[in-house]
Amino acid sequence: TLKTQAAEVWLAKIHEVGVPVAPLLSVAEAINLPQTQARNMLIEAGGIMMPGNPIKISGCADPHVMPGAATLDQHGEQIRQEFSS
Numbered sequence: 001t002l003k004t005q006a007a008e009v010w011l012a013k014i015h016e017v018g019v020p021v022a023p024l025l026s027v028a029e030a031i032n033l034p035q036t037q038a039r040n041m042l043i044e045a046g047g048i049m050m051p052g053n054p055i056k057i058s059g060c061a062d063p064h065v066m067p068g069a070a071t072l073d074q075h076g077e078q079i080r081q082e083f084s085s
Contacts, residue, residue, distance in 0.1 A: 002010065007023055014021040030036060043052040046068025056062060 011021050011023060025033075031042060036042065039052075039054075039056065040062055041052045041054065042049055044050075052062075
């Protein structure tokens with residue numbers, strides 16, 4: 001039965017017969033994977049850690065920190081200047 005051997009043993013046996021298989025991870029386990037760290041999959045947005053964009057494009061910068069939402073009238077002066085010129 002499944003309980004008689006460790007998960008790694010079953011994963012190896014299933015993989016040996018050509019079936020794609022991967023372990024089911026907890027959120028904490030997934031966050032701590034080397035691949036998660038290498039792909040910058042955790043970013044800070046407005047002081048909160050959250051998942052990053054999984055789509056990575058070669059040659060394009062991958063922002064490590066995203067800004068929070070704009071505050072009320074944060075860009076108002078800039079917009080007014082653009083429309084008045």
